[in-house]
Amino acid sequence: MSKNLKIGLFGFGVVGQGLYEVLHKTKGINAEVAKICVKHKDKPRPIDAHYFTYDKHEILNDNSLDVVVELIDNANEAFEIVSEALKKGKAVVSANKKMIAEHLQELYELQQKHNVPFLYEASVCGSIPIIRNLEEYYDNDLLASVEGICNGTTNYILTKTSEDGLSYEQALKQAQELGFAESNPTLDVKAFDPKFKLLILLNHTFGLFVKPDDIFNFGIQNLSLADSTYAKEKGYKIKLIAHTYKAGNKVVAYVVPKFIKPHDLFYDVRNEFNAVQLGAAFSDKQFFLGKGAGSFPTGSAVLSDIAALSYNYRYEYKKIKQNGELPFSNDHALNLYIRYSNEAILDELQVHDITQRYWSPDTKYVIGKVKLSSLIKARLNDRVDVFIAKAE
Numbered sequence: 001m002s003k004n005l006k007i008g009l010f011g012f013g014v015v016g017q018g019l020y021e022v023l024h025k026t027k028g029i030n031a032e033v034a035k036i037c038v039k040h041k042d043k044p045r046p047i048d049a050h051y052f053t054y055d056k057h058e059i060l061n062d063n064s065l066d067v068v069v070e071l072i073d074n075a076n077e078a079f080e081i082v083s084e085a086l087k088k089g090k091a092v093v094s095a096n097k098k099m100i101a102e103h104l105q106e107l108y109e110l111q112q113k114h115n116v117p118f119l120y121e122a123s124v125c126g127s128i129p130i131i132r133n134l135e136e137y138y139d140n141d142l143l144a145s146v147e148g149i150c151n152g153t154t155n156y157i158l159t160k161t162s163e164d165g166l167s168y169e170q171a172l173k174q175a176q177e178l179g180f181a182e183s184n185p186t187l188d189v190k191a192f193d194p195k196f197k198l199l200i201l202l203n204h205t206f207g208l209f210v211k212p213d214d215i216f217n218f219g220i221q222n223l224s225l226a227d228s229t230y231a232k233e234k235g236y237k238i239k240l241i242a243h244t245y246k247a248g249n250k251v252v253a254y255v256v257p258k259f260i261k262p263h264d265l266f267y268d269v270r271n272e273f274n275a276v277q278l279g280a281a282f283s284d285k286q287f288f289l290g291k292g293a294g295s296f297p298t299g300s301a302v303l304s305d306i307a308a309l310s311y312n313y314r315y316e317y318k319k320i321k322q323n324g325e326l327p328f329s330n331d332h333a334l335n336l337y338i339r340y341s342n343e344a345i346l347d348e349l350q351v352h353d354i355t356q357r358y359w360s361p362d363t364k365y366v367i368g369k370v371k372l373s374s375l376i377k378a379r380l381n382d383r384v385d386v387f388i389a390k391a392e
C-alpha cells in the first residue's frame with residue numbers, strides 16, 4: 001500500500017507549475033505539495049501565498065515533509081539543497097541534469113551513507129522513462145549501446161532547417177519565440193545539455209562515473225547552408241545524437257551531429273520530441289519516443305518519481321556491481337564529415353583514412369577518421385569555422 005507524502009518543492013517555474021497541476025489532476029497518488037520555496041517575493045503566482053517561503057531551511061528543517069523536490073535552474077544551489085536534504089534523511093526528486101551529471105558520484109555516495117532514495121527520471125529526456133527501464137527492465141540483459149536525441153531545442157532547430165529550409169539563425173529565433181530555446185541557448189546548441197544527460201545514462205547503462213570534461217560534445221551552432229545542402233543531396237537528415245557503447249572491452253561516449261538515413265528510426269523524430277534507442281544482447285533493439293521538453297512532459301516524469309517513492313522505490317545502481325571497473329576510453333576513432341575553412345585543422349585533428357575530399361572557393365570538407373582524444377583537445381565548440389557530423 002502506498003503512503004501519503006508531504007512535499008517540499010523548490011522552484012515554481014515552468015516545471016514546478018506543471019508538476020503542481022498534474023499532481024492535482026492525477027487520482028491515486030497520495031501526495032501533496034505542502035510548501036514551496038522561491039526566490040522572488042513580488043512575482044505574481046497562480047496559487048495562494050500561504051504555500052510559499054523564501055527560506056530554504058523552512059523546508060529542509062521541517063520534519064513533517066517526506067520528500068524534497070528540486071526544480072530550480074542554478075546547478076550549484078541545487079546541489080546544496082539536494083545534498084543537505086539527503087543528509088537530513090529526506091527522499092529527493094530532481095530534474096537538474098547539469099547538477100546531477102557534475103556530482104553523480106557524490107550523490108550516489110550520499111544515498112548509500114544516509115540510506116535515502118534520490119530519483120531523477122525527469123533529468124533525462126522529459127517524459128521518456130529511460131532511467132527506470134535501464135534500472136529495472138534491463139537489469140540483467142547485456143546492454144551494448146544507448147543512443148538518443150536528448151535535446152528538444154536542437155531537434156526543433158534541425159527539423160526546421162531540414163524541412164522548412166530555414167537557416168540555423170532563423171530556426172533558433174523561432175525556437176526562442178516559442179519558448180523551446182533560452183535567450184542564451186549555449187547549453188543546448190553546443191550540446192552540453194545532451195552531454196549531461198548522457199553522463200547520467202552512462203552510469204545506469206554501464207555503471208561508470210565519468211566527469212563532463214572527459215566526454216566530447218559538439219553541437220549545431222556552426223551549421224551552415226552548405227552542411228544542410230550536403231545532407232539533403234545525400235537523402236540524409238542531421239540529428240544531434242548522444243552515444244554510448246562498448247567498443248571491444250572499453251566504453252565510449254560522445255555527443256555529435258550525425259547524418260541519419262531514411263531507414264533509421266531517428267529520421268522521423270521531429271520538433272521538440274526526444275528518442276532513445278537501446279541495444280542489448282537478448283532483447284536486441286528497443287526504441288523510446290516522447291516529448292523532451294515542456295511543463296507537462298517534465299512534470300509528469302517528476303510525478304512518476306514521486307509516485308515511485310510512495311512505494312519506497314529507489315535506484316539500486318545494479319550496473320556498478322555487475323560491470324565492476326569497465327574502462328572508459330577516448331582512443332576510439334569516429335568517421336566524420338568535417339567542413340572547415342583553414343586546412344591546418346586537418347593536421348591538428350590528425351585526420352586519417354580520408355575517403356572523400358571536396359574543395360571550392362566557398363566550401364571545403366573531408367570525410368575521414370579522428371580520435372575522440374584529438375577532438376577533445378581541439379576544443380571545437382570554441383571555433384566558428386568548423387562543423388562536424390558523424391558519417392557512415
